[in-house]
Amino acid sequence: MTAVGSGRTRLEGHDKVTGAARYAGDVPADGLLHGWPVLATIPRGRITGIDTSAVQAMPGVVAVLHHGNSPRLVEGAGWTDADPNLQLLQDDRIPYAGWPVALVVAETFEQARAAAMALPVKYHAQPWDVTFSAAHPGLYTPDEVNLHQPSETAHGDLDAGLSASAVVLDRTYTTPEEHHNAMEPHAAIAQWVGGRLEVVDSNQGSYAVAQDLAKLFALDLSQVRVRSEHVGGGFGSKATTRPPAVLAAMAATVLCRPVRVVLTRRHMFSLVGYRPPTSQRIRLGAAPDGRLLAYEHLTATQTATTFEYVEPAGVVGKVMYAADALRIGHRVVRLDVPIPKWMRGPGEAPGAFALESAMDELAEKCGIDPIDLRIRNEPAVAPGSGRPFTSRNVVACYLEGAKRFGWYERDPRPGIRREGRWWLGTGMGAATYPGETAPATAAATAEIDGTVTIRITAADIGTGARTALAQIAADALSLPVEWIRMRIADSDFGPAILAGHSFGTASWGLAVDEACKALRARTTGTPTEPITVQVNTAELIQAMGRPERHAFGAQFAEVAVDVLSGEVRVRRLLGVYAIGRVVNPLTARSQLVGGMVWGLSMALHEEAVRDPAFGGHLNANLAGYHYAANADVPDIEVGWVDDPDLANPTGIKGAGEIGIVGVAAAIANAVWHATGIRHRNLPITPARVL
Numbered sequence: 143m144t145a146v147g148s149g150r151t152r153l154e155g156h157d158k159v160t161g162a163a164r165y166a167g168d169v170p171a172d173g174l175l176h177g178w179p180v181l182a183t184i185p186r187g188r189i190t191g192i193d194t195s196a197v198q199a200m201p202g203v204v205a206v207l208h209h210g211n212s213p214r215l216v217e218g219a220g221w222t223d224a225d226p227n228l229q230l231l232q233d234d235r236i237p238y239a240g241w242p243v244a245l246v247v248a249e250t251f252e253q254a255r256a257a258a259m260a261l262p263v264k265y266h267a268q269p270w271d272v273t274f275s276a277a278h279p280g281l282y283t284p285d286e287v288n289l290h291q292p293s294e295t296a297h298g299d300l301d302a303g304l305s306a307s308a309v310v311l312d313r314t315y316t317t318p319e320e321h322h323n324a325m326e327p328h329a330a331i332a333q334w335v336g337g338r339l340e341v342v343d344s345n346q347g348s349y350a351v352a353q354d355l356a357k358l359f360a361l362d363l364s365q366v367r368v369r370s371e372h373v374g375g376g377f378g379s380k381a382t383t384r385p386p387a388v389l390a391a392m393a394a395t396v397l398c399r400p401v402r403v404v405l406t407r408r409h410m411f412s413l414v415g416y417r418p419p420t421s422q423r424i425r426l427g428a429a430p431d432g433r434l435l436a437y438e439h440l441t442a443t444q445t446a447t448t449f450e451y452v453e454p455a456g457v458v459g460k461v462m463y464a465a466d467a468l469r470i471g472h473r474v475v476r477l478d479v480p481i482p483k484w485m486r487g488p489g490e491a492p493g494a495f496a497l498e499s500a501m502d503e504l505a506e507k508c509g510i511d512p513i514d515l516r517i518r519n520e521p522a523v524a525p526g527s528g529r530p531f532t533s534r535n536v537v538a539c540y541l542e543g544a545k546r547f548g549w550y551e552r553d554p555r556p557g558i559r560r561e562g563r564w565w566l567g568t569g570m571g572a573a574t575y576p577g578e579t580a581p582a583t584a585a586a587t588a589e590i591d592g593t594v595t596i597r598i599t600a601a602d603i604g605t606g607a608r609t610a611l612a613q614i615a616a617d618a619l620s621l622p623v624e625w626i627r628m629r630i631a632d633s634d635f636g637p638a639i640l641a642g643h644s645f646g647t648a649s650w651g652l653a654v655d656e657a658c659k660a661l662r663a664r665t666t667g668t669p670t671e672p673i674t675v676q677v678n679t680a681e682l683i684q685a686m687g688r689p690e691r692h693a694f695g696a697q698f699a700e701v702a703v704d705v706l707s708g709e710v711r712v713r714r715l716l717g718v719y720a721i722g723r724v725v726n727p728l729t730a731r732s733q734l735v736g737g738m739v740w741g742l743s744m745a746l747h748e749e750a751v752r753d754p755a756f757g758g759h760l761n762a763n764l765a766g767y768h769y770a771a772n773a774d775v776p777d778i779e780v781g782w783v784d785d786p787d788l789a790n791p792t793g794i795k796g797a798g799e800i801g802i803v804g805v806a807a808a809i810a811n812a813v814w815h816a817t818g819i820r821h822r823n824l825p826i827t828p829a830r831v832l
């Protein structure tokens with residue numbers, strides 16, 4: 143029996159549940175200082191004065207860093223693009239409410255907080271605009287969306303397709319601004335040790351953070367070490383370098399003492415990226431048999447004045463359905479708001495809400511079962527590129543899901559199943575997310591005690607990545623998993639892709655597999671001196687090209703709608719996926735369940751509300767920003783189908799992001815089935831249901 147494919151509990155599980163595992167905010171240090179970021183209270187303007195005198199006399203206060211006295215940073219740091227969010231305390235400009243204007247440093251966390259609250263900051267406010275609308279006059283067409291993908295994709299004659307269609311659907315779907323709330327808030331501790339800047343940070347990729355810090359502080363990369371051994375969730379918010387690491391390093395440099403910066407929930411609402419609101423207009427034209435003649439998906443969204451991040455909601459259309467004519471477009475408006483960024487299933491999560499809701503509406507109009515409609519529109523090649531898929535097992539997901547859920551027992555008519563004041567319904571939606579592979583460095587060391595140590599700058603953000611990699615190593619070496627020692631999340635181990643975009647297990651797994659095979663070729667038995675082999679997969683991955691490799695899934699929901707209170711209860715959720723080879727069924731299942739919980743939360747609860755009068759949020763805390771709690775979540779069932787795919791030799795596609803995709807549509811479609819009313823605006827709150 144191989145290690146890959148068998149369920150294993152986390153290698154670090156005991157440390158986590160006994161409190162031995164140290165997160166960035168737990169790392170002790172002699173002479174530790176605490177930094178508290180002070181946030182701007184206006185959304186646009188300039189700082190005209192920061193009076194530090196009174197605060198500096200408060201108990202325990204050591205320093206107040208601001209644009210007038212902080213170290214100068216080199217510009218240009220940031221993953222793929224220079225990130226203005228890292229140019230902290232450099233000038234007097236305020237680009238959004240919640241921008242850091244000072245860092246108060248004190249002997250204790252409480253002293254830093256008290257002084258930060260008392261710090262008087264004067265502003266000159268300028269007129270601002272924080273209100274997104276799909277009719278905003280400032281909307282423009284960006285050149286690209288997210289990771290340098292084109293903003294527009296088209297083929298065929300859309301107008302001709304629409305006029306030839308027997309059934310035409312034209313609908314607009316909206317999703318609100320949604321925010322990251324990983325269990326562990328962002329945190330970092332920085333100190334100079336023997337001429338090196340040493341940082342323990344909560345992040346999804348320590349190598350890139352080390353590169354950014356080296357650049358910002360004009361250091362050689364060898365002078366910076368970043369580690370993130372344990373991370374309590376990231377979901378995109380920790381994918382790039384975030385203010386705590388930079389602020390802690392600035393203060394440690396000025397004060398020559400270790401400094402820790404831990405964000406609060408309020409800080410997280412402006413400093414770590416978020417999912418921007420979208421308004422998506424979808425036009426579908428179909429023949430009487432449901433075959434798509436035309437499909438248009440136009441997304442409007444918001445970005446910041448200082449950085450252009452465009453939520454790529456239309457990307458689902460490049461993958462999901464065949465249509466004679468296709469047009470995908472994105473438009474964006476710059477507002478005086480924080481910089482949006484990746485949040486689990488960026489693009490696909492809001493995009494699938496719109497597309498999968500529209501497909502349900504089309505199925506209703508055509509009188510065709512929603513699954514049958516999807517199967518009739520299965521594409522032979524990727525609709526966006528015209529290239530073949532490496533594997534595409536979404537139909538198997540539909541059929542396996544339908545069987546397990548009892549889908550075909552449903553009466554398709556809406557509003558007929560009742561249970562007292564509860565109206566019941568079922569719905570489904572499809573899911574997709576890329577399964578890409580990116581370069582990583584891995585080293586395998588044969589130790590003199592017979593064990594093998596693996597070193598790789600992977601991040602285990604709670605997913606079980608460490609354990610999955612040990613399983614891959616064990617099989618490559620024909621050793622028991624217990625003989626593998628995993629060392630991860632240390633920038634000294636060399637470059638490796640971050641834990642994001644469902645990259646992790648497929649990319650690091652390939653590097654670990656290669657390193658172990660190379661070690662095996664070099665050694666037999668237990669060596670008398672440790673032997674290390676290091677590999678980097680950059681060339682291998684270059685040779686693989688960028689094939690159309692995608693994971694797929696089918697989401698099913700049963701809801702009960704209380705017609706008196708407007709409450710929607712999800713009674714059942716089932717997700718069936720085609721995610722390539724599953725390394726650890728136990729942790730993969732948890733990943734997918736977590737994504738589905740978030741999809742439920744997106745459907746029913748999450749919405750950040752901004753007040754145009756002061757430009758900030760009304761609910762930047764966990765009291766006002768509700769996300770699904772245990773009481774909101776039913777038993778969730780997860781399954782997967784065979785999905786052999788050797789475009790990556792490990793066969794792994796990735797399960798990190800896809801769990802959230804399509805869930806909100808499945809729930810909205812179930813609410814329609816229960817009540818006969820379509821909800822095209824998320825979240826589906828009681829006020830909207832009534």
Ligand code: MOS
Binds near residue numbers: 378486488641798799
């Ligand atoms: Mo991904 S958006 O880094 O979870």
